[in-house]
Amino acid sequence: MRATIYDVAKEAxxxxxxxxxxxxxxxxxxxxxxxxxRRIIERMNYQPSAIAxxxxxxxxxxxxxLIPDISNPFFAELARAVEDEGQRLGxxxxxxxxxxxxxKVESYAALLRQKGVDGVIVGTGVDxxxxxxxxxxxxxxxVFVSRExxxxxxxxxxxxxxxxxxxxxxxxxxxxxxxxxxxxxxxEAVSSSRERxxxxxxxxxxxxxxxxxxxxxxxxxxxxxxxxxxxxxAPDRPTAIFCCxxxxxxxxxxxxxxxxxxxxxDCSVVGFDDTILASVTDPPLTTVAQPIERIGHSVIxxxxxxxxxxxxxxxxxxxxxxxxxxxxxxxxxxxx
Amino acid sequence: MRATIYDVAKEAxxxxxxxxxxxxxxxxxxxxxxxxxRRIIERMNYQPSAIAxxxxxxxxxxxxxLIPDISNPFFAELARAVEDEGQRLGxxxxxxxxxxxxxKVESYAALLRQKGVDGVIVGTGVDxxxxxxxxxxxxxxxVFVSRExxxxxxxxxxxxxxxxxxxxxxxxxxxxxxxxxxxxxxxEAVSSSRERxxxxxxxxxxxxxxxxxxxxxxxxxxxxxxxxxxxxxAPDRPTAIFCCxxxxxxxxxxxxxxxxxxxxxDCSVVGFDDTILASVTDPPLTTVAQPIERIGHSVIxxxxxxxxxxxxxxxxxxxxxxxxxxxxxxxxxxxx
DNA sequence: CTGAAAGCGCTTACAG
DNA sequence: CTGAAAGCGCTTACAG
Numbered sequence: 282m283r284a285t286i287y288d289v290a291k292e293a294x295x296x297x298x299x300x301x302x303x304x305x306x307x308x309x310x311x312x313x314x315x316x317x318x319r320r321i322i323e324r325m326n327y328q329p330s331a332i333a334x335x336x337x338x339x340x341x342x343x344x345x346x347l348i349p350d351i352s353n354p355f356f357a358e359l360a361r362a363v364e365d366e367g368q369r370l371g372x373x374x375x376x377x378x379x380x381x382x383x384x385k386v387e388s389y390a391a392l393l394r395q396k397g398v399d400g401v402i403v404g405t406g407v408d409x410x411x412x413x414x415x416x417x418x419x420x421x422x423x424v425f426v427s428r429e430x431x432x433x434x435x436x437x438x439x440x441x442x443x444x445x446x447x448x449x450x451x452x453x454x455x456x457x458x459x460x461x462x463x464x465x466x467x468x469e470a471v472s473s474s475r476e477r478x479x480x481x482x483x484x485x486x487x488x489x490x491x492x493x494x495x496x497x498x499x500x501x502x503x504x505x506x507x508x509x510x511x512x513x514x515a516p517d518r519p520t521a522i523f524c525c526x527x528x529x530x531x532x533x534x535x536x537x538x539x540x541x542x543x544x545x546x547d548c549s550v551v552g553f554d555d556t557i558l559a560s561v562t563d564p565p566l567t568t569v570a571q572p573i574e575r576i577g578h579s580v581i582x583x584x585x586x587x588x589x590x591x592x593x594x595x596x597x598x599x600x601x602x603x604x605x606x607x608x609x610x611x612x613x614x615x616x617x
Numbered sequence: 618m619r620a621t622i623y624d625v626a627k628e629a630x631x632x633x634x635x636x637x638x639x640x641x642x643x644x645x646x647x648x649x650x651x652x653x654x655r656r657i658i659e660r661m662n663y664q665p666s667a668i669a670x671x672x673x674x675x676x677x678x679x680x681x682x683l684i685p686d687i688s689n690p691f692f693a694e695l696a697r698a699v700e701d702e703g704q705r706l707g708x709x710x711x712x713x714x715x716x717x718x719x720x721k722v723e724s725y726a727a728l729l730r731q732k733g734v735d736g737v738i739v740g741t742g743v744d745x746x747x748x749x750x751x752x753x754x755x756x757x758x759x760v761f762v763s764r765e766x767x768x769x770x771x772x773x774x775x776x777x778x779x780x781x782x783x784x785x786x787x788x789x790x791x792x793x794x795x796x797x798x799x800x801x802x803x804x805e806a807v808s809s810s811r812e813r814x815x816x817x818x819x820x821x822x823x824x825x826x827x828x829x830x831x832x833x834x835x836x837x838x839x840x841x842x843x844x845x846x847x848x849x850x851a852p853d854r855p856t857a858i859f860c861c862x863x864x865x866x867x868x869x870x871x872x873x874x875x876x877x878x879x880x881x882x883d884c885s886v887v888g889f890d891d892t893i894l895a896s897v898t899d900p901p902l903t904t905v906a907q908p909i910e911r912i913g914h915s916v917i918x919x920x921x922x923x924x925x926x927x928x929x930x931x932x933x934x935x936x937x938x939x940x941x942x943x944x945x946x947x948x949x950x951x952x953x
Numbered sequence: 954c955t956g957a958a959a960g961c962g963c964t965t966a967c968a969g
Numbered sequence: 970c971t972g973a974a975a976g977c978g979c980t981t982a983c984a985g
Binding site: 631632633634635638644645646647650669671672673674675 | 954957960961
């Protein structure tokens, strides 16, 4: 069997309490003893069992990451940032893809509770806050990322400034000379999407009188393509379309191509997120870049602070997005 | 405090052993008692601590997934398949991105050991098998996925038939009428890449005398683009290029565009993997599809079998790839 | 069919 | 500065 704390205590001729103390840098141990014990630990290749230690100390140094789908590039990139910062702070990560289904959210929440995680990052849509009950009941720290839950006061969150992102998209397009716009948004239930649209529209409104902005809804590439076909076939075709995420924008690109339309010559398109997908399309997408890495790092720090009982710096951290201009936007070919 | 097994035992007027038995479906408990205890468990909302249970039973129902980078779409898609099947079988997943650095592999391996995982899936490159020592020493079950380690006899693996995939790419291109080929491969150290090239070349050789096949190396989009520029600028430009992964193929698409070349009219390109990226480029990529979902499911089953002490069905499971034909391949414009 | 008891490998007051 | 001892919440022979 592998070495336990008893083995090294015996070898060192001390009590297990002493070994535990040097392991955790607690208590006062004389320098010599400490170094002697360190050497023995090294020599025996002893590594404490995280399980036994969790049972007594109630800390597992493990976190849960609840997201809709790890195979979605946005969440995969977010997961990487979260993983890296977690690792730096000594935490491991359970990955939980929920497909935005409350049933799965709840079953993962119960599982994470049983496994004794120190905290949970929630990046998945949660219809009923009660899906998180297994966590909340046991006061396991939770922080939302990239989404918010209106009826969850007191739960901290880390988000992009979606309103500002939508506004940036509008300013870019306005600056290019566009005047006839459309938007393809996600579901009305998604708060981030609502904010993006609001920022976009408010900015247009401030720019003076403009033709009405058509709004369609989609989730993912396929629906994005369908809505694109609808919008692009209309007689008063918009010269610029703002899509609330890159997937929708990609669907739009595909729809436009089917219709023989050139992007950006016939229609400019702006996406949102700036995952790797945006750099790979043709033309590469102009898109509002979420600071995914900073979001991931911040959310972990927020959670760990809260798991370690320190006060939050803030309950809601809003990070600024920035516009990444690529080749899917240009001035309208016939101004007006 | 939350309820423990003692609380429900007291409530039910039985011993904790009895409660434990009904929890685990072990031992013989009279029907009435069993149902009575079930009701009490339900009512008290008791859920056993996975930590305490792991300490005694030595099983954590937790696995580690060691991959180069969760933000790489191939591994993200693989992770999703692994997660789903793991979940179905009752296992949670720690995600570990190693960037193919032995240092990180080793530190994650040590961490996973400490946390007492029941098994580890290794999809990351491992230069020295000794990086996995923390696992192997404790005989924690390991299975390789999508890569193999030649000096690791006895460690099971689940892979695509890379040779067959390379061959399929060659047959497709040959069938289209191509005769002047090039290949952009990954590093010679990557076994899967070697096999893909070998399958591709062998198939060409069997097709009769052909001009020599140029071979360049790249990893990722940027280098793929560079090698593409080199290949496409040469006087005897190939009419078809086989890339050992989709990322390289995407770089090639970008390089071709810069040179004003049309794909597939001026040059056909075949990728490998068929991640979401391949469906999003313009033109969409013809690519050898790895059965990512089946790979992920199989590797978990293989690992769980081994973790539960059952014999392997086989030590090496080889799944067949298939060619996904999209729009990046066509007959050469000037035959010959 | 059921229970008393040992044990898993740690941490943490507490006493000295 | 160091150790004896209790306790974390389970599982598992073993005895009856």
